[in-house]
Amino acid sequence: MAKKETQFVQEITSRDVDFAKWYTDIILKTDMCDYTDVKGCMTIKPYGYAIWELMQKEMDQRFKDTGHQNAYFPLLIPESMLMKEAEHVEGFAPEVAWVTHGGNEKLQERLAIRPTSETIIGTMYSKWIQSYRDLPVLMNQWCNVMRWEKSTRPFLRTSEFLWQEGHTAHETHDDAVEETLRMLDVYYDFMVNVLAIPVIRGGKSESERFAGAEATYTCEALMHDGKALQMGTSHFLSDHFARAYDIKYLSREGKQEYCYTTSWGTSTRMIGGLIMVHGDDRGLKLPPKVAPIQVVILPIAMHKEGVLDKANELFEQCKAAGLRVKVDDSEQSAGWKFNQWEMKGVPVRLEVGPRDIENGVVVAVRRDTLEKITLPMEGLAERLVEMMNEIHEGMLNAALEHRLAHTTTAENFGEFMDGVKKGFVRAPWCSDADCEIEIKCITGASTRCKPMEEDTNVEGCKCILCGKPAKTLMYFARAY
Amino acid sequence: MAKKETQFVQEITSRDVDFAKWYTDIILKTDMCDYTDVKGCMTIKPYGYAIWELMQKEMDQRFKDTGHQNAYFPLLIPESMLMKEAEHVEGFAPEVAWVTHGGNEKLQERLAIRPTSETIIGTMYSKWIQSYRDLPVLMNQWCNVMRWEKSTRPFLRTSEFLWQEGHTAHETHDDAVEETLRMLDVYYDFMVNVLAIPVIRGGKSESERFAGAEATYTCEALMHDGKALQMGTSHFLSDHFARAYDIKYLSREGKQEYCYTTSWGTSTRMIGGLIMVHGDDRGLKLPPKVAPIQVVILPIAMHKEGVLDKANELFEQCKAAGLRVKVDDSEQSAGWKFNQWEMKGVPVRLEVGPRDIENGVVVAVRRDTLEKITLPMEGLAERLVEMMNEIHEGMLNAALEHRLAHTTTAENFGEFMDGVKKGFVRAPWCSDADCEIEIKCITGASTRCKPMEEDTNVEGCKCILCGKPAKTLMYFARAY
Numbered sequence: 001m002a003k004k005e006t007q008f009v010q011e012i013t014s015r016d017v018d019f020a021k022w023y024t025d026i027i028l029k030t031d032m033c034d035y036t037d038v039k040g041c042m043t044i045k046p047y048g049y050a051i052w053e054l055m056q057k058e059m060d061q062r063f064k065d066t067g068h069q070n071a072y073f074p075l076l077i078p079e080s081m082l083m084k085e086a087e088h089v090e091g092f093a094p095e096v097a098w099v100t101h102g103g104n105e106k107l108q109e110r111l112a113i114r115p116t117s118e119t120i121i122g123t124m125y126s127k128w129i130q131s132y133r134d135l136p137v138l139m140n141q142w143c144n145v146m147r148w149e150k151s152t153r154p155f156l157r158t159s160e161f162l163w164q165e166g167h168t169a170h171e172t173h174d175d176a177v178e179e180t181l182r183m184l185d186v187y188y189d190f191m192v193n194v195l196a197i198p199v200i201r202g203g204k205s206e207s208e209r210f211a212g213a214e215a216t217y218t219c220e221a222l223m224h225d226g227k228a229l230q231m232g233t234s235h236f237l238s239d240h241f242a243r244a245y246d247i248k249y250l251s252r253e254g255k256q257e258y259c260y261t262t263s264w265g266t267s268t269r270m271i272g273g274l275i276m277v278h279g280d281d282r283g284l285k286l287p288p289k290v291a292p293i294q295v296v297i298l299p300i301a302m303h304k305e306g307v308l309d310k311a312n313e314l315f316e317q318c319k320a321a322g323l324r325v326k327v328d329d330s331e332q333s334a335g336w337k338f339n340q341w342e343m344k345g346v347p348v349r350l351e352v353g354p355r356d357i358e359n360g361v362v363v364a365v366r367r368d369t370l371e372k373i374t375l376p377m378e379g380l381a382e383r384l385v386e387m388m389n390e391i392h393e394g395m396l397n398a399a400l401e402h403r404l405a406h407t408t409t410a411e412n413f414g415e416f417m418d419g420v421k422k423g424f425v426r427a428p429w430c431s432d433a434d435c436e437i438e439i440k441c442i443t444g445a446s447t448r449c450k451p452m453e454e455d456t457n458v459e460g461c462k463c464i465l466c467g468k469p470a471k472t473l474m475y476f477a478r479a480y
Numbered sequence: 481m482a483k484k485e486t487q488f489v490q491e492i493t494s495r496d497v498d499f500a501k502w503y504t505d506i507i508l509k510t511d512m513c514d515y516t517d518v519k520g521c522m523t524i525k526p527y528g529y530a531i532w533e534l535m536q537k538e539m540d541q542r543f544k545d546t547g548h549q550n551a552y553f554p555l556l557i558p559e560s561m562l563m564k565e566a567e568h569v570e571g572f573a574p575e576v577a578w579v580t581h582g583g584n585e586k587l588q589e590r591l592a593i594r595p596t597s598e599t600i601i602g603t604m605y606s607k608w609i610q611s612y613r614d615l616p617v618l619m620n621q622w623c624n625v626m627r628w629e630k631s632t633r634p635f636l637r638t639s640e641f642l643w644q645e646g647h648t649a650h651e652t653h654d655d656a657v658e659e660t661l662r663m664l665d666v667y668y669d670f671m672v673n674v675l676a677i678p679v680i681r682g683g684k685s686e687s688e689r690f691a692g693a694e695a696t697y698t699c700e701a702l703m704h705d706g707k708a709l710q711m712g713t714s715h716f717l718s719d720h721f722a723r724a725y726d727i728k729y730l731s732r733e734g735k736q737e738y739c740y741t742t743s744w745g746t747s748t749r750m751i752g753g754l755i756m757v758h759g760d761d762r763g764l765k766l767p768p769k770v771a772p773i774q775v776v777i778l779p780i781a782m783h784k785e786g787v788l789d790k791a792n793e794l795f796e797q798c799k800a801a802g803l804r805v806k807v808d809d810s811e812q813s814a815g816w817k818f819n820q821w822e823m824k825g826v827p828v829r830l831e832v833g834p835r836d837i838e839n840g841v842v843v844a845v846r847r848d849t850l851e852k853i854t855l856p857m858e859g860l861a862e863r864l865v866e867m868m869n870e871i872h873e874g875m876l877n878a879a880l881e882h883r884l885a886h887t888t889t890a891e892n893f894g895e896f897m898d899g900v901k902k903g904f905v906r907a908p909w910c911s912d913a914d915c916e917i918e919i920k921c922i923t924g925a926s927t928r929c930k931p932m933e934e935d936t937n938v939e940g941c942k943c944i945l946c947g948k949p950a951k952t953l954m955y956f957a958r959a960y
Binding site for chain 2: 045120
């Protein structure tokens, strides 16, 4: 908005002084979102929403490439329908928003605003699936969901949020497990190769599982402040929901069998992760693949003849090369514009002044390294396309370095306590839920995941807290 | 789903025997949607949702090309916020679904599930807009809305539906009027050039206006059964919502002024229109630009050597040419497949058998005309791309012919009564709301619009019902 352009770029609280305040400053000052008068609900402003649209496009293509189709199921779920799967109810009922009146009439049965859609989708699948020939059913929906949260923070935890939820039904246990892991891999690929976030894949502990699931797998990211964020989860639901919602099929052997189902979801929460993994004291730092503007062109001494024309010419070249590009020809000072676009996290800023034009060059400044590079105008767009990949790689590596530098392997509880202050702690654990609670009470750290890409065999080791025989290596961290 | 492939294609009720049953048969048998256990809410199945996705893509590009940005505003609106604009409240309060409990607690204030978002968006605009430099604000959101309807029908009228709602704020009255008409034109362009539906653009009567608007413009389509469907509306809200929600700006003259705002929306209802304008007794007939499958390839005598290979080769060619294409290599009979894909409304069916391959040709069957055309395999994909445009034009013309053949100009009330049974009636009208109600009571027809592309001057004419001096030419029809 133009208003912004008349004010000076405002200061952002330093990350290391007050991380929470830094986060809030960034999301408000870059116009990503805003608070509303509705408790726990935010407005996603165009700059934030454009990031979500780019995320959606990348994920949606991956879902379709793996054979999934989009559909849409109702927002409201009758109370009796929600109540059929016991564990699920226990997990979600306390945070459901209830519709009790339609127009001027009181409803005969309360309706829940969906906190997630296993129950309504299960009900429909029970109607649609008759035979093994109908399987697998592979659907996804993009929608809003509502969980009545007590304490909220934009993107990270809001009462309403936007997400996608995949729901699939299969003939066999193994097919469903395979799907669960396939979608975990799709998420992993998206997070690493689009968001430039080096997440750790793995299984959740029993108490951190999705309500009603047999197993929950997660992608866990480490934020700059050393806290973890669950970026997406994939659930193997076994036949739990199939039994509760009567999703049966006639098998190849002519018998009625229950399906095995899965569900998997990611949400606008990932935008919070993006900010907290990559951002710095100058503001946002957006990975090129989800940057609404990838290249901003600043004409220097814009009133001089030929400068604006050249800027527009470069704009057209970049656009033709498939880059998302913008010319900032507003009346603000060059210094103001530098700050503004750095704050907005645009991957590359181009400066074009009269002398550059004379020399046939432009100055490119990378947001990730702040490096200034003089580039020939000849072949500029192609060079910038390459640079987008370099920036992606650079950001991914920096985030990985940070994660590794903030990951400790604890051999005793003292090391565990120290490690938790820094980031992830790898430790042998007994897998006992009471021990898990005690660790959380003492340290504030929760189990994040049993990592899939590491050796989790801890034979002969003792649990980091209780000293009983350890059953697995577990990642712990304080988390959002 | 495979289940379908094992049954015989089921019969569809004839359009002329029972249009309502025909409609229901089509949407259920083509797997576009399904009823749910939630009153008035439907599930949009993948085939229906894929059509909506194609519509969204086409519209979204048009919105962005005209300078609009997407954003997202909360689902829930506090009762007190909803109640600020008097006419708006009166129009929407009777059909609002109310959230009264969050988790186990009763809320202090009831929250409405948005029936439309002028109120919450106005509240945010009031916060964001300070000066004329911030204007215009041009936003759109894709979301679900809820209106507690007593009698519902899939796509046409459901309690929950998916839509887009644009909301803009401007400095002047004229800027806002211009935007209102610009978006009406965007809708018109989309409906004619994408949906192949020849809609009539025009202004609504005072009583058919959006609740709170100064003026409402509409695109009206004529269904096969002679009833009209409102396909999309664009509202000039004057400063009504700006005054109610305090959307003010500092003008160029340094004074605090109210903004002028607009809103405009289209919904999944258009899918119902698509079915009822183009469909026939064989099923759906999809305009190529929103057909999830544009070309279906049927290998004939599929077990013979080379047939399936050739079908797959043609598939790759079509795909490379940008067509949405599918090979049906299921085990069903050719006859079953013909019926199935005709019912699903796929614009072109290709038949490829051993003899065709020998002769270097394929047989193409156009869904719109049922014409069989032998085409050389050489250059096939390019020919099919052209054919998509021909089919679009053909469908648009057929729909226009139908509309014109079902439009009467009434010079007396007898002609009016006859015309209403057929379709649109053009008639001089006094513009009086009581007369409008009386016409509706007697004939079932409502005012549809004052057409923008016709001479509406009726000086010297008398109102078709009451005989008082007519003020405008008006389109009337019975409507969905």
